[in-house]
Amino acid sequence: MLLMKLYNGPLLTAYEFAIELYESMRFHIALRTQKLRRSLKSNCVIKAINEMIEAVLTDIISVGPVPYHVSFIMDGNRRFAKSSNLSLQRGHEAGGLTLLHLVYICKKLGVKCVSAYAFSIENFNRPKKEVDTLMQLFSEKLDEFTTRSADPNSPLYGSCLKVVGDRDLLSDDIKKKVSRAEELTKSEKGFTLIVCFPYTSRNDIYHTIYSSISQVQNNKIKTDDITVRTFTESMYLKEYADKCDILIRTSGQKRLSDYMLWQSHENSTIEFCDTLWPDFTFSMIYTLMLRWSYFTTIQNYNRVQFSLRQELSNKLKIFNRKKKIPIESFPEPPVAVTVSGKE
Amino acid sequence: MSQIQEGVRARVHNPDDEAISSTHTKPPLNASFEKGNANTKLRTLKAITESIYINNEYNKTEKNEIIGRKQQQNYFAYLFYKILLVGLFIVYGAFRYAQYQYNRVKLRIYDLVYNPSNTPQLIRQDVLKLDKIPKRVAAILDMKPIGDVGGGLTGLLNDSSELICWTVSAGIKHLTLYDFDGVLQKNVTSFREEIHNKLSKYYGPSNVPKFVVRIPHSNSMYFNRDDSESEENKKVAIEISLLSNRDGRETIVDLTKTMADLCTQGSLDLSDVTMDLVDSELTQLVGPEPDLLVYFGPSLDLQGFPPWHIRLTEFYWEPDNTEVTYSVFIRALKKFSSCKMNVGK
Numbered sequence: 001m002l003l004m005k006l007y008n009g010p011l012l013t014a015y016e017f018a019i020e021l022y023e024s025m026r027f028h029i030a031l032r033t034q035k036l037r038r039s040l041k042s043n044c045v046i047k048a049i050n051e052m053i054e055a056v057l058t059d060i061i062s063v064g065p066v067p068y069h070v071s072f073i074m075d076g077n078r079r080f081a082k083s084s085n086l087s088l089q090r091g092h093e094a095g096g097l098t099l100l101h102l103v104y105i106c107k108k109l110g111v112k113c114v115s116a117y118a119f120s121i122e123n124f125n126r127p128k129k130e131v132d133t134l135m136q137l138f139s140e141k142l143d144e145f146t147t148r149s150a151d152p153n154s155p156l157y158g159s160c161l162k163v164v165g166d167r168d169l170l171s172d173d174i175k176k177k178v179s180r181a182e183e184l185t186k187s188e189k190g191f192t193l194i195v196c197f198p199y200t201s202r203n204d205i206y207h208t209i210y211s212s213i214s215q216v217q218n219n220k221i222k223t224d225d226i227t228v229r230t231f232t233e234s235m236y237l238k239e240y241a242d243k244c245d246i247l248i249r250t251s252g253q254k255r256l257s258d259y260m261l262w263q264s265h266e267n268s269t270i271e272f273c274d275t276l277w278p279d280f281t282f283s284m285i286y287t288l289m290l291r292w293s294y295f296t297t298i299q300n301y302n303r304v305q306f307s308l309r310q311e312l313s314n315k316l317k318i319f320n321r322k323k324k325i326p327i328e329s330f331p332e333p334p335v336a337v338t339v340s341g342k343e
Numbered sequence: 344m345s346q347i348q349e350g351v352r353a354r355v356h357n358p359d360d361e362a363i364s365s366t367h368t369k370p371p372l373n374a375s376f377e378k379g380n381a382n383t384k385l386r387t388l389k390a391i392t393e394s395i396y397i398n399n400e401y402n403k404t405e406k407n408e409i410i411g412r413k414q415q416q417n418y419f420a421y422l423f424y425k426i427l428l429v430g431l432f433i434v435y436g437a438f439r440y441a442q443y444q445y446n447r448v449k450l451r452i453y454d455l456v457y458n459p460s461n462t463p464q465l466i467r468q469d470v471l472k473l474d475k476i477p478k479r480v481a482a483i484l485d486m487k488p489i490g491d492v493g494g495g496l497t498g499l500l501n502d503s504s505e506l507i508c509w510t511v512s513a514g515i516k517h518l519t520l521y522d523f524d525g526v527l528q529k530n531v532t533s534f535r536e537e538i539h540n541k542l543s544k545y546y547g548p549s550n551v552p553k554f555v556v557r558i559p560h561s562n563s564m565y566f567n568r569d570d571s572e573s574e575e576n577k578k579v580a581i582e583i584s585l586l587s588n589r590d591g592r593e594t595i596v597d598l599t600k601t602m603a604d605l606c607t608q609g610s611l612d613l614s615d616v617t618m619d620l621v622d623s624e625l626t627q628l629v630g631p632e633p634d635l636l637v638y639f640g641p642s643l644d645l646q647g648f649p650p651w652h653i654r655l656t657e658f659y660w661e662p663d664n665t666e667v668t669y670s671v672f673i674r675a676l677k678k679f680s681s682c683k684m685n686v687g688k
Contacts, residue, residue, distance in 0.1 A: 060431060063424045064394070202654060206618045209599045214613055216603035223600050223607075228592050231599065254658045254678075261650040265591065269370045270643050270658075294391075294432050294439070295371030301390035302374070308393050 054282055058108045061289055065296040066110040067245035073117045073259055074099060076251030076276030083276075089133045094278035096141050102285060104155045107191050109289060113240045115194035117259045121166060121203055135170075138197060139177050146181045149188065160188040164236040165199035166207070194237060201261035208235045235262065244268050246292055248285075250277045346610065348627050350601035351594065352562060367523060367588075372642045376665060384440070391432045395425050446663035453670040459509070463545050466512035469673050473680035477634035481519035481656070482506055483648060484667065485640055486526055493666065499526060500534055502639075502667040504541040509672050511552050511581045512545065518583050519633055523646050525587030528558050531565060538583075539568040552580035559584055559630050560594075590629045591647045598624055625651050632656060637675045639667045657682055 074095055081091025099116055106114045119134060145161055148154040163178045170178070208231060215221050221230075235241040244263045249256075252274045256264070264270055271288055273280065368374075375387075459465050470476060484503055487494035493502065503520055510518045520527060527534055535556060542551045555577075556565040566577065598621070605611035626632075632652045638644065638660040645653065659675035 060424050060427045063421060064428050064432075202618070202622075202651065205595060205651060206621050209595070209602070209621060210613075210616055212599050213603045213606055213616060217606050217613060223603050226596060226600050226603070228596050231592075231596050253682075255655055256653060258654045261653055262592070265645040265650040265653060266647045267368050267370055267644075269372060270645075290431065290435055291439075292371060294435050295375050297394045297432065298387060298390045299371045299374045301394060308396065311396070 057286060061293055062110045064293045067292060069113045069240050069244040070106055070111050071115045071244040071247045071260055073249040074277045075249060080276040080278045088130060092134060092137055098278050098280055103193055105285060113192045118195050118197045121198045121200045139174055142177055142181050146184050149185050158188050159191040159193055161185045162192060162194045163197055164194055165197050166203055169198050200258040202258055204236050205262060250275055250280050347601055347624055351597045351628055354597045370644050373640060373644045376641045391429055395429055443663050450661060450664055454668055457670040457673050459669050461545055463512035466509055470513045473676060475680050476515060476676055477679050479517040479631060479633040480510060480515050481633035481636045483521045483638045483646055500537045504537045506667060507538055507583060508541050508545045509669055516581060518581060519586060519630060521586045521648050523588050528585045528587060531556060535565060535568050554581045555579045557584045559628060560590055584630045588647045591649045594628055635675060635679045639671060641665060
């Protein structure tokens, strides 16, 4: 009885107090660590050092073999938003930032073309609000990219933008914006960013089949002119449609989800990562690139049949003892006889 | 629309044009597993170090202008970076070697854990623990060089018929086997013999499960070992489709050509060419989309598997694995059963 009273009375208060104290302490500690982490991140010295290391590392890898076409499936924006208690829009914005950052890294590495799966035709099935947000975000990013591409101080200076996919599904407003952005960056040759919006690979293949047939019907080409090569070149991605060297999909799903089926079903490296797209950082793309570069170096070596010794001796000429002499110039061998005495 | 299918199948191809696996360039990681080039540690080290020299001299034309630009800028800086790159490669190589060994040990252990040793009941027991199994499974098989263990045609026949036995025991009704050159298609008689032998080893010679081998490209069906096409024999436990590189891009292009011809003749209207028509034609010509694709190689290499048919297919492979083993198969099914499917959402 006494215990009960005590329990309901002062003991409970003490217990509650202790818990409250503990909670507040934990909260303070968490806040401190977060602040510390943030200050470390925003600290200009550390930031500068970080950037310097990144720059040197990119320079190193850019002297080796570099992929021609890199493609991303940006999966995990929504889960990222959920896990860090942000709104959906913030999640997608974070994803957009990551893409721009990665495009910048790839451009510095010497990659010729980066493509990204921004919006699937299937995504129109999502709630209307989210689709609208994505559309708005897309048009904002479009403007940002165009201005950056024209700005000589920006790392994205001199890059060409292409938006591929079924444009009929877009609103007129966005369609106009897209064609304006493409027109502005058309002349740039050094680097291309392909944004697939709204795109599915089956739609791409179907579209090519349809346009080839209509071309035949209008007598522009003959049936026999359609080969795998011409077919590939008339796809949405034009000259980049044949092959993508590395396809990266984030957030752990191991399927293509109707993206780059034609491009990646032959000879390309497909990488699946467990991280969510906004968390995909420099170090991750760097390891993937290093891995690709490493194995490509070995593959190239096996292909060219290279011998350092021969190469050097050719250069130096002194050790070049092996001369090719034709058999006709040899002296005649002695007379040949048989033991049986027959001819 | 059987007219279209007939048209596509009637298209003859110059045999010289046909791709063979020797001309197929593998993705870099898989290529490093090829034997014959003597991919030893020493050779790898040589390859890496000599790459300093190679890329300057050999691939100057092939390599993009980045190197040219760098060279113009400062040759010594370029060389310096190149040496640093080699250092980085060596570090990565060491890490990769450790990773490779780790993966191999892991695979060995899995092989010990999952060992069916010709017992269908045990396989069914394993499968019963899963929530769901795929309706259609596809597998990409490599033909190994003849000199290797399990290499050549016999090795391939053995591996694929073993895989068929596991699939039958797991209760999956459709299996698609893909090999680049279509070796299985060419040797379909001995393949059926081999399947029969393996199945009788698993189930006893008196009640061998019935099977049908389909070659969608030539539209032919082969029932059991000896074409006994009675009604009773048509109730099969498993349907096996054999695909090759020919069923990939080329079939899609052939379909386009045939439809274009039909359109010019006037027997097909352009507005009839819809996504659904293309899909149904390709399903007829190649087969339905598999739910799970298992690759028994070191890293995912689709080798030209029909592109239309891998839209939502789940992939499974074990890193650094080179053999067709039961543990890979059952782990693939396990992975599949835990996957969430949400199209576009």
